[in-house]
Amino acid sequence: MKRAITSKNMYRQLLADLIGKDSYRGVTLTYSWLANQFGHFSLGFIPTFLFFLFLKKRMADTSAALWAASVISAIWLLFETFNFLGPLLLSKRGDVKKAYVFQPAWGNIAFDTVTDLLFFWFGAFTASLCCAPTDTALMIAIVLAIGMIYPAYYWYLTKMYLQTPAYPFQFRLSQWNTEKIPDTDVAIVQRFLDNEVQGMHLFLFGPKRSGKTSLSVAIATELSIRHHAAVYTSAMKLYCMFFEQDEHATADTLWTWRRASILVIDDINPGHPIKEELISPERFLSFVDTFSSNDINRTVLKQTNVIWVLGDDDDARKLSERWKNMLHSIGVEKEKMLSLNLELAETPVF
Template identity: 50%
Template sequence: MKFITRKDIFEQLKKDLIGKDSYRGVTLTYSWMANQFGHFSLGFIPTFILYKIFVSSTSINPPALWASLIVWSIWILFELFNFLWPLLKPAIKGQSSIKYTFKPEWGNIAFDTATDLCFFGIGGFTASLICGYSSIAAYLLVILTLLIIYPAYHWYTTKMYLQNAEYPFQHRLSQWQMNITDSNRAAIIDFVENTVQGKHLLLFGSKGSGKTTLSVGIATEASIRKNPCSYVTAVKLLCMFFEKEDQKAQKSGLWTWRDSSILVIDDINPGGLIKDDILTAKLFYQLLNNLDCGPSNIKHIREKNIIWVMGNEDPNKQLEEKWETLLKQIGVSESNIKIVNLDNSQKG
């Protein structure tokens, strides 16, 4: 398993800082830096404006320091409201709590909020020192700058883990708000909290059942915990089965599907009104076990955590065509296979 190194970080910084985003596109890391610069500006600009108001219309002393403290305090209150409102809103309305299918990672959200507040403060106290020197503003700026070093490293590398997974969209697991049975929900939570390799989640459901968003949400949580993950469609993966293990990854990627801790295989079959399997388990196995890379492919599929996203499970299919039978054929134990059918959840 390959983790992101300092060299990888510097290479990504070069890509983000040099060149025009209108030409190369915008990465998650670039967006994060732009977002933090926005937070810095929202501390800097209001402080400068408030300082000018204090100087021209009041006798507040020192005006620059008070302007920065007031602006930062306002942002602290605003961010506290943003963070606490989802927790306080049910109590205000007389409810027990907001019903999440999967609970948000509140610690992760709190850390993100604290990071934003540091950038607000850095912007405000920078403006304060430009307008008029104050030892208090200088001390606070130094402290916040030191405090932001680790969060900046953490969030920048987290965005690298997310963008190198090549998810088709951004989606946290707590954002998934569709019907699901308790047993299916428990199976998904067990897969998310699992810390060993070799677990397989077969996710069935017709078009509109939320299977792709659910799979991306599950893998996203692993990426945020800094695990190398990969999203790939079944057709693309079939082509990758013929790439040798020592073949280098594409320049844009830091790991291949073989290096991933969680692999999402999407669009295996459409389901819904299309009853027949376009890609059968038998054909999948034939391409998996090709002459050049068969043993390596089978080893990685067997020993990796994989979310298999496909259409409705058809009970009329022959046993050898079943995907769970395929997994058992390559050596996956039955205890490591979980099946979730979202259509059953929605009907219930």
């Protein structure tokens, strides 16, 4: 299930970002993106203006304005090309390949780089028009403005998908850096990411500092960037959500956990050094069934892609088997259940 953010939702968010003081309401990801792009525009505009003041003493104003914008645009093109291709080429040579457990989404990064360049260039040629208007600068600025429409729409929408789940931190999958995960587990994560049907479940077992939470956030973040509706919650908060009804959601709620396509349930059990199993699969299911006489919570869990962040698994307690049996009892096929058992990381995964 995917839920599209409507143009009305985007308009309301844009008004909230543009009107009001962030000193008392906090800063959203969409607001940060707008501020970042204004910074890129300014880094094209201001250097062009200063370079124009230098060049106008040596040539005609119109020529100085065009040359200033062109040179500054070329400088930013070289900088961003190096900024993007440097890590990519090193990765292909194998120099930094070992640093990535999961390879970055290079296509997405390339699109972000192009977006930044458009704002740099637009700022440069806007400055050129302000300094000495020419038909050439005007045509380039118009083409750039038209070219910016889709990237601006895409990234603003993407930031809305990223801020709605309320992730505890920003973290992409390529940043998850530990060598204690075999290739088979990498393939499991990739299978979950590439899954095109609903109802896939991924169990993450491991002790404290094994990277369970960061991996769950990273996976869900990649899916949010693909415009899947995601919700991040702790188990304790979810127990309360089981009793809520969707019609009680506020107008600012784009989707509830029942309408999400990706659900991350964190901190179900703490894991080592706490040995006790605080929440058993049977106890969890009892909360699921407490809502009402219907099976809405069971149905949602069955049909949603869920990442379960649990504690340690071992042969004695057989947690993986017990949690899978619980899901199977509500109708989830065993083929849709994946499991990873992470080891203790020697250094923080950040």
